[in-house]
Structure formats: C-alpha cells, structure tokens
Amino acid sequence: MQEAIKRGTKKAWQTYLTLIKIILPVYIGVKFLKYTGVINYLADFFSPAMKLVGLPGEAVLALLTGYLLNIYGALGVMASLELGVREITILGTMLGLAHSLVIEAAVIKKIKGKLIPLISLRVITSILAGVVLNLIL
Amino acid sequence: MEWSQFLSETMWGSLEMLKKLALIIFPLLISIEVADDSGILDKFSQLFDPILRKFKLSSEASLPLIVAQIFGLTYGAGVMLRSVEDDKLSQSDLKIMAVFLVICHAVIEDTLLFMAIGGNGLIMLGTRLVLAVVLTFVYSKVFIAEEELDYDKLAETDCC
Numbered sequence: 428m429q430e431a432i433k434r435g436t437k438k439a440w441q442t443y444l445t446l447i448k449i450i451l452p453v454y455i456g457v458k459f460l461k462y463t464g465v466i467n468y469l470a471d472f473f474s475p476a477m478k479l480v481g482l483p484g485e486a487v488l489a490l491l492t493g494y495l496l497n498i499y500g501a502l503g504v505m506a507s508l509e510l511g512v513r514e515i516t517i518l519g520t521m522l523g524l525a526h527s528l529v530i531e532a533a534v535i536k537k538i539k540g541k542l543i544p545l546i547s548l549r550v551i552t553s554i555l556a557g558v559v560l561n562l563i564l
Numbered sequence: 565m566e567w568s569q570f571l572s573e574t575m576w577g578s579l580e581m582l583k584k585l586a587l588i589i590f591p592l593l594i595s596i597e598v599a600d601d602s603g604i605l606d607k608f609s610q611l612f613d614p615i616l617r618k619f620k621l622s623s624e625a626s627l628p629l630i631v632a633q634i635f636g637l638t639y640g641a642g643v644m645l646r647s648v649e650d651d652k653l654s655q656s657d658l659k660i661m662a663v664f665l666v667i668c669h670a671v672i673e674d675t676l677l678f679m680a681i682g683g684n685g686l687i688m689l690g691t692r693l694v695l696a697v698v699l700t701f702v703y704s705k706v707f708i709a710e711e712e713l714d715y716d717k718l719a720e721t722d723c724c
Contacts, residue, residue: 428598428601430601431594431597431598431600431601432594432597432598434597435593435594435595435596435597435598436590436593436594438593438597438646439590439592439593439594440590442593442642442645442646443586443590445642445645447582451578451582455574455578458570458573458574458577459570459574462566462569462570498674498677499677502677502678502681505681506681510682511682512682512683512684515678515681515682515683516678516683516684516687516688518678518683519674519675519678519679519683519688520687520688520691520692522674522678523671523674523675523678523688523689523691523692524667524691524692524695526674531637531638531666534637534638534641535662535666537641537645538641538644538645538648538658538662539658540658540659540662540666545662545663545666546666548663548666548667548699549666549667552667552695552699556691556695560687560691564687
C-alpha cells in the first residue's frame, strides 16, 4: 500500500510536469489571441454559415470560443445569448464532439496521433451532427 | 491592448489551472497505483475485454479509456503515456484509441455542464457516444491492417 502510494506520487509528478510543459504555453498563447481581438474577427467572418446548423449568427461566438478556447468559455457565451433548448442542445452536441482544439492538439501530438486527420474528423463530425440535428429536432 | 489585465488574467488563470491539474492528477494516479496493486482494476478492465476485442484493442486499453471518460482527454492521455512507457499498449492500440478519445471524452462533465444551461442531456450524450463507437469501429476495420496488430498483446485477451 505505502509502496503503491510512493510509486503513484512519483508517476503523478512526472505526468504533471509533462502536462504543464504542453498546457501552459498553449494557454498563454490562446489568451493572447483573445486579447488582441483575433478571435472576435474570426467570429464576424464565419457568421453567415451558422444557418446550416440552425443557430443564430451570434452563436458562432460560442462555437468558435468552444473550438478554440474551451467548453467553459463557450458556456459563458451561450448563457449570455439566452438561447432556447433546441439551440443549446445542438451547440452542446457540436461542442462536445469538438472543443479546445488548440490545447487538445498538443495532447494528441503527445500520444503521437496524426493532428490534421484527427482534428478534421472532430470538426467534420461536429458540423455534420449540427446539420443533422437541425433537420430532425 | 490592456497589458496589465492580460498579464493578471493569464497569471491567475494559469495558477488556477495548475491547481486544478494537480488536484486531479495526484489523487488519480495514486488511486490507480493502489487499485492496480489490489487487483481491482484488472478485474474491472476484464469486463471490457470482449468489447475491446471487437475494436482490435488489447485489454490494457480499457483503463485509459475509462479515465478519459471520467477525468478528460488530458488525464486519459497521461495514463496512455504511462502505459506506452510500460510497454503495455501497441502502436495500433494508440491509433484506434486516439480516434475514439478525440470524439468521446469527459462526457459526464461536458453533458452535465450543457444540461445546467438548458440542453437535452440524452440527445447530447447519445449522439456523442453513438458517433464515437461507429467511427472507431469503421476506423479499426478500414484503416488498421491485420499485420499491424500486435498478436502478443491481443493474445492476452484470448485466455478465457
């Protein structure tokens, strides 16, 4: 039991260091993008496409925040937009399938996954799920 | 650009994140070692053997998959990395698990959060699980060649 705790602590520390080295620089980089307004500019640009997934134009902010930053950020945007059950369910499904793409790309790379195919798979699955839910809900 | 606000938000945010990570990683990995010692995990993991086999995964894949559902992709990946270093997971395991995990992780937390602001949990969770299972199954059939499989590792699941 004591041996196991010691071994676990050592493994946890090594894992923790590995994760910090990935997550900290990415976190700071994304914050910087947010402060320079680049993320807002992107939101304006993609706005017309939102009709395909049955969401109002301003919901692109939640989608992009979720894709680029994380689900927590997306939740804040969604709560302030006062969306209906249908819109939240579509957005929640889309964001569940694809979110935190920048940070999680670092994790994918760490486990030696292929970045472009895996990220494309997530985003395509996410958008198709949105289109299909828009049709059936 | 508000540099002082940027710096303070980034600094406090980072510290908060490091604290959250530590609060999950340390108890989690220590619990895993203790559970591993007691043999509980092996028994629990064995329950998934027949299912994992259908996805061309070795039985060692179940623990990282379970951790990723409960604690998220980062933590699941942490456990995966340890398993790779311990030589318990093959390269084809990693490829197949990556497809499942990028689509389906931390489903409990994510679903609860979106339900909290008014979403339909059944639709959100159901869609995600079904898509992950279908896409992983297709990937394992289409993209993983037989010769890529590590039969020594798969053989361990053949025992009973």
